[in-house]
Amino acid sequence: MKADIKNLEDITLFVDxxxxxxxxxxxxxxxFAGAIQDWAPHLEQLYRFWNAALFGVPGFRGNPFAKHAPLAIEEKHFERWLILFSETIDEDFEGEIAKEAKNRAGLMAEMFLRRLRGMNGDPTKVIV
Incomplete structure (x- = not known):
């Protein structure tokens, strides 16, 4: 039986x-290769994001949507991202927090996609 996600060490494992x-x-x-030249700072930000999202630990600052909005991403990209995310979680974890991580990833993908559609390809729209 696999353990649930329980701390920052587990978050680091699944994010990496x-x-x-x-x-x-x-x-x-x-x-991602076109957007990220140095993965270390990005990964550190993601550890903080998931630690805040799953355990309410302060420390994450940022606007993930604003970072992703300029990228050439469509529904198929979100679908693949979610498949990989769920597979990765399921490889090492099971339990309520693992389910919550997959749920939050799904909600985030849905929200990003909805907002991107709302922009209708207009680069002059303000992203907040």
Whole structure:
């Protein structure tokens, strides 16, 4: 039986594994490669994000949507991102927090996609 996600060490494990997969994925890897030159700061930000999202630990600051909005991403990219995310969580974890991580990832993808559609390709729209 797998353990649930319980701390920052577990978050670091799944974030590192997940983004390792993302970097080599044929569909979404090139999107990230074009946007991220140094992965270390990005990963540190993601550890803080998921620690805040799953455990309410302060420390995350940022606007994830604003960072993703300029990228050439569509529904197929979000679908692949979610498949990889769920696979990664399921490889090492099970339990309520693991389910919550997958749920939050799904909600985030849905919200990003809805907001991107609302922009209708208009680069002059303000992103807040």
């Amino acid at each position: 594994k997940f983004y390792g997969k993302v970097q080599y994925d044929a569909l979404i890897g090139p999107v």
